[in-house]
Amino acid sequence: MESAITKLAQIRIPLQKILDVTNNFSGNNIIMKGDFGNVYIGKLDHEGKMIEIVARRLDRKYGHRDIEFWAEVSSLSRFMWIDEIVAMIGFCDEKGENIVINHHYPNGSLSRYIKDPLTLDVDQRFAITVAICRGISSIQTELEGDYIIHRNINSSTILLDDDWMPRLSGFDYSIKHSKERRNLVLNSEAIGTQGYIDPAIEKYGGVNYKSDIYSFGVVLFELLCGGNAFEENKLLASLAKYHYENGTMKDIIHPDLWNQMNPESFKCFSKAAYSCLQEDPTLRPDVDELWLQLEKADRLQVGGF
Structure with missing residues (x-):
């Protein structure tokens, strides 16, 4: 069996090759200024085929540390075969540079x-x-003996491919943990994006796999309502919980979305989303239980009209 080090060595890309495809990190090749540095676009000869890539050049002045870089590389390298995870081409850790090279998804992030x-x-x-x-099920169940806590699931870390299907990215803050200790809380500060962070992290002093379920629940309500997780100093999570409990969800759902919804599908979907936001993490569904509920809502929506 190949070691993790051997596998990583196979996807290490020389710095010169990255310089060539980004025109020496030209400003004209920048497509986004991210939280950890600039993101460059280019075309790379990969396995005999020219593909469009993005190179995330991590910059220490934005707070980047080696630990975040290696967390992302390690996580993405383990899930390169999974369709719902962003496809990593390789990485570079040469001459002080930390660069992650992924496929380019021109539709951008779900947040758009x-x-x-x-x-x-x-x-x-x-x-x-x-x-x-x-995708979440994959990172929680597919590793032998371990699982990944993402810690930054939000609509900006979900990219959309050419077929408008999602690819989970943003593994900078991810941590690996033993499945044998799955239900334990790992000491951690509340890292992530405002509006999506599990409030139980502060209460219990750390994260577990149900923290990702909370963040995903916020994304579910974003998609259901057509509104952002944090807007005008209001948290969508709190707003959605209030309206769900009072039977007034229609008041916060975009009218054009509401008019498209099958009533039974809406009930199933909103119930699933609400269950993710329970204050007590033990009351939140496991990912595979949630998966079944969302599939049911999807079937009712497609077949309901």
Whole structure:
């Protein structure tokens, strides 16, 4: 069996090759300025085929540390075969550079379309949630003896491929943990994106796999309502819980989305999303239980009209 070090060596890309495809990190090749540095676009000869890639050049002045770089490389290298995880081509750790090279997904992140009921209709939104759930299930169940806690699931770390299907990215903060200690809380500060962070992290002093379920629940309500997780100093999670409990969800759902929804599908989907936001993490569903509920909502939506 190949060691992890051997596998990583096979996907290490020389710095000169990255310089060639990004025109020496030209400003003209920058497509995004991320939380950890600039993201460059280019075309790379990969396994005899020219593909469009993005190179995330991590910059220490933005707070980047080696631990985040290696967490992302390690996580992505383990899931390169899974369709719902962003496809990593390789990485570079040469001459002080830390660069992650991924496939380029021209549709960008899910966050771009949350408020757009035309580009992403209800049918597409429900199908996307099922696929994301498959991705989360993979990182929680597919590793032998271990699992991954993502810690930064949000609509910006979910990319959309050419077929508008999601790819989970943003593994900078991810941590690996033993499945034997699955239900234990790992000491951790509340790292992540405002609006998606599990409030139980602060209460219990750490994270476990149910923290990712909470963050995903916020994404579910974003897609259901057509609104952002944090907007005008309001948390969508709190707003959605209030309206769900009072039977007034229609008040916060974009009218164009509401008019597309099958009533039974809506009930199933909103119940699943609400269950993710339970204050007590033990009351939140396991990912495979949630997967079944979202598949049911998707079937009811597609077959309900």
